[in-house]
Each structure stands twice: as structure tokens, then as C-alpha cells.
Amino acid sequence: MQQWSVPGWAVVGVVAAVVVVAGACLLLTVSLRRERARTAQALARAEAxxxxxxxxxxxxxxxxxASQQVGRQVEDREYVITRLGEEAEVRVPQGPAAPVVPAPVFADLVLRETAVQTGAFVAGLRRALSPEVRHRIRFEMRREVKRARKQRKTERRTAVREWQARQRAGVDLDESAA
Known part of the structure; x- marks a missing residue:
């Protein structure tokens, strides 16, 4: 009879681990194939x-x-607005200057533009009111206040020194004149 140097539970554990890993690989392979098939179908639908x-x-x-060729013709005039102050003749365009947009399309365009501008404003406001930005603003304000105080203090000291020097110079001038 042969004796093994490895305990039996260790062998069983290793075999069980290998079986579990193999099962996981099999499940991953099957799910990967299914996902690839779904992706291919979605790609085909998107291309269609x-x-x-x-x-x-x-x-x-x-x-x-066809409607532009048959219906209206848009003027191809250039308008220059850089001659400010010059007396110019007033031109009245012959025919419509721009194509007319139907009312529902115009309303749709206006609403979309308004929605986009509102969304941009709200996003900017949200970013401006975020805690990080408020903290940075607070920090910069404190720094600016400290700098301004320092500057005023330095200017005050300089002004006091100049005033004292003038006072001394005035006193010296008065004493030498007498």
C-alpha cells in the first residue's frame, strides 16, 4: 500500500476548485456567446x-x-452694416427676403431653443452653486481680503512715515529760519 504525503481533504478541495473554475468558464462562455448574438442583432437593427x-x-x-426651385427665390444680397453715419439710400427688397416658416415649425424651433438655453442655464447654475465652487470662492475672497488689509496697512505706514518726515522737515526749516 502506498502512502500519500498530501492529505485527502486537500486533494478533494483542489479537485472541487478546478470543477468550480471550469463551470464558471463554461457559464461565462455561454453568456458571452448570447451577448454577442444580442449585440449583433442590435447592430443590425441600428444599421437598418x-x-x-x-x-x-x-x-x-x-x-x-424642388419647392425652392418652383416656389420662392431667396435673395442673395449682402447687407453691410459697417457704414455707420453715412447717408445711404434706403433699399426696399423686392419679394420675400427670407423663406417663410410654417407656424408649428416656428413654435417647435422656439421651444427647442428655449429648452436648450434653459438647460444650459440650469447646468451652469448648478455648477456655480456646487459646494466646491462656493468653497473656492470663499477661499479666494478671504485671500483677497487679507491682501487688501496688508496693502492698506503698508500704505498707511508709508503715509505716516512721509507725514512724520514732512513734520520734521517743517520743524527743521522753522528752526533754521529763526
Whole structure:
């Protein structure tokens, strides 16, 4: 009979660990394949959507080009606003100066622009009121106050020294004149 130098529980533990690692690798492989299949499907759907949007966009561009050619013509005049103070003749454009946008489209544009500006303002306000910024402002204000105090103190000392020197010079002048 042969004796092993390794205890039996250690061998069983190592075998169990190898089985667990192999099972985990198998599960990871299966889940990776499923995820790759889902990703491929999502990519195919995205490409199909992009192609549909491209065709829709080209159709809209063609309709727009056709309506501009048939309907209105936009003036290609340049307006210079740098001749301030000159007497110039008043020009009245012949025909519409700009294309007319339908009311719903105009309202949509205005609302979008307002929403974007409001969002930017709120984000800036949120950032400006964040604790880090308030702390930095407080720190800089303290530093500036200290600097201003130092400056005033230095200027006061200089002014007092000059005044005292003038006083001494005035007293010296009075004594020498007498």
C-alpha cells in the first residue's frame, strides 16, 4: 500500500476548485456567446434604422430643393452694416427676403431653443452653486481680503512715515529760519 504525503481533504478541495473554475468558464462562455448574438442583432437593427433615416433624409432634401426651385427665390444680397453715419439710400427688397416658416415649425424651433438655453442655464447654475465652487470662492475672497488689509496697512505706514518726515522737515526749516 502506498502512502500519500498530501492529505485527502486537500486533494478533494483542489479537485472541487478546478470543477468550480471550469463551470464558471463554461457559464461565462455561454453568456458571452448570447451577448454577442444580442449585440449583433442590435447592430443590425441600428444599421437598418440608419439606412431608413438616410432614405427619409434624401427624400426630404429632394422635396425641399424642388419647392425652392418652383416656389420662392431667396435673395442673395449682402447687407453691410459697417457704414455707420453715412447717408445711404434706403433699399426696399423686392419679394420675400427670407423663406417663410410654417407656424408649428416656428413654435417647435422656439421651444427647442428655449429648452436648450434653459438647460444650459440650469447646468451652469448648478455648477456655480456646487459646494466646491462656493468653497473656492470663499477661499479666494478671504485671500483677497487679507491682501487688501496688508496693502492698506503698508500704505498707511508709508503715509505716516512721509507725514512724520514732512513734520520734521517743517520743524527743521522753522528752526533754521529763526
Amino acid at each position: 434604422d440608419a439606412a431608413a433615416l438616410r432614405t427619409q433624409l434624401s427624400g426630404i432634401e429632394q422635396e425641399l430643393a
